[in-house]
Amino acid sequence: MHTVEEPFCAAAAAIEILQQKWVLHIVRILLDGPRGFNELGRLTGGCNPATLAQRLEHLESLGIVRKTVHSYMPPRTTYELTAAGVALQDVVAAIEAWGKRYLRPAGGAGEVVCTQGEAPAPGRTG
Amino acid sequence: MHTVEEPFCAAAAAIEILQQKWVLHIVRILLDGPRGFNELGRLTGGCNPATLAQRLEHLESLGIVRKTVHSYMPPRTTYELTAAGVALQDVVAAIEAWGKRYLRPAGGAGEVVCTQGEAPAPGRTG
DNA sequence: CCATGCGCTTGACATTTTATAGCGGTTTGC
DNA sequence: GCAAACCGCTATAAAATGTCAAGCGCATGG
Numbered sequence: 001m002h003t004v005e006e007p008f009c010a011a012a013a014a015i016e017i018l019q020q021k022w023v024l025h026i027v028r029i030l031l032d033g034p035r036g037f038n039e040l041g042r043l044t045g046g047c048n049p050a051t052l053a054q055r056l057e058h059l060e061s062l063g064i065v066r067k068t069v070h071s072y073m074p075p076r077t078t079y080e081l082t083a084a085g086v087a088l089q090d091v092v093a094a095i096e097a098w099g100k101r102y103l104r105p106a107g108g109a110g111e112v113v114c115t116q117g118e119a120p121a122p123g124r125t126g
Numbered sequence: 127m128h129t130v131e132e133p134f135c136a137a138a139a140a141i142e143i144l145q146q147k148w149v150l151h152i153v154r155i156l157l158d159g160p161r162g163f164n165e166l167g168r169l170t171g172g173c174n175p176a177t178l179a180q181r182l183e184h185l186e187s188l189g190i191v192r193k194t195v196h197s198y199m200p201p202r203t204t205y206e207l208t209a210a211g212v213a214l215q216d217v218v219a220a221i222e223a224w225g226k227r228y229l230r231p232a233g234g235a236g237e238v239v240c241t242q243g244e245a246p247a248p249g250r251t252g
Numbered sequence: 253c254c255a256t257g258c259g260c261t262t263g264a265c266a267t268t269t270t271a272t273a274g275c276g277g278t279t280t281g282c
Numbered sequence: 283g284c285a286a287a288c289c290g291c292t293a294t295a296a297a298a299t300g301t302c303a304a305g306c307g308c309a310t311g312g
Contacts, residue, residue, distance in 0.1 A: 011218060012171065014225030015150040021300070024141040037259050045138060048301050053260060063239035074309050075259040084228040084239040092137060094220040099140030102189075102210040147269070163290050174270055179291060200278045201289040 017062065018091070022047045022055050027081065027088045030065065034080035064088070143188065144217070148173045148181050153207065153214050156191065160206035190214070 025044040059065040064085040070076040151170040185191040190211040196202040228239045
């Protein structure tokens with residue numbers, strides 16, 4: 001679609017994959033162990049089957065997720081991370097660390113970053 | 127929309143913010159220094175003004191980005207990261223490291239993860 | 253037996269992102 | 283001086299994407 005100026009930016013390329021809706025959630029859940037399709041959908045926080053199937057297929061084609069069919073009937077499948085997928089733990093860990101440090105439980109109107117140590121300014125919105 | 131089972135998952139909350147389209151790109155660019163609106167749009171790889179404005183406003187309300195209007199006329203505004211925003215460098219760095227390690231320049235049919243170095247398994251990535 | 257759950261697809265719908273044009277004005281080029 | 287380009291940013295419609303609800307074929311639990 002674009003990306004014509006830079007030869008290859010690893011960060012930008014990785015971001016393109018990870019910023020897709022639900023991807024980071026999927027990885028995060030899978031980091032905890034193999035999961036089934038519906039189980040994964042629930043654990044991600046409610047990813048619908050259509051999107052989940054597409055994300056999973058994409059991640060599988062990328063070699064980040066591995067799909068294992070244990071039996072067609074009754075249907076029993078598990079998704080797990082490959083080595084490349086497990087390596088994303090560093091990313092998820094960094095995100096979680098950031099969240100723990102700068103995000104507060106959110107009262108309801110969206111998350112708010114706590115600018116502790118920052119914002120010497122008098123204004124609000126911190 | 128959801129999140130009813132867990133009291134507060136920092137990782138999930140942070141992911142909700144970061145997985146929005148262009149957010150990670152914006153942060154990545156801003157990590158390199160303050161930028162103007164249109165400049166930012168170009169550097170992100172072509173984020174359109176409508177989305178960019180919305181993302182910027184959201185990030186600002188979150189306290190991740192700080193907007194500074196130097197002059198209304200001629201219009202001169204700069205966006206830069208707050209301390210919370212700069213802290214995302216760890217996340218971007220982790221993403222970039224992962225990308226460098228597991229992503230290859232992509233021939234054209236989408237990026238492909240290279241499972242080299244890892245995967246002590248006998249078969250191929252499957 | 254009937255309801256439920258499994259993995260996953262389909263189709264209609266809602267939300268999000270995109271492209272394009274434009275505002276008011278200053279700067280640049282000729 | 284005038285036309286064009288650019289600044290930050292908004293409006294609009296169209297396209298892309300994500301969501302919901304239902305369901306297939308079958309095994310299990312009440």
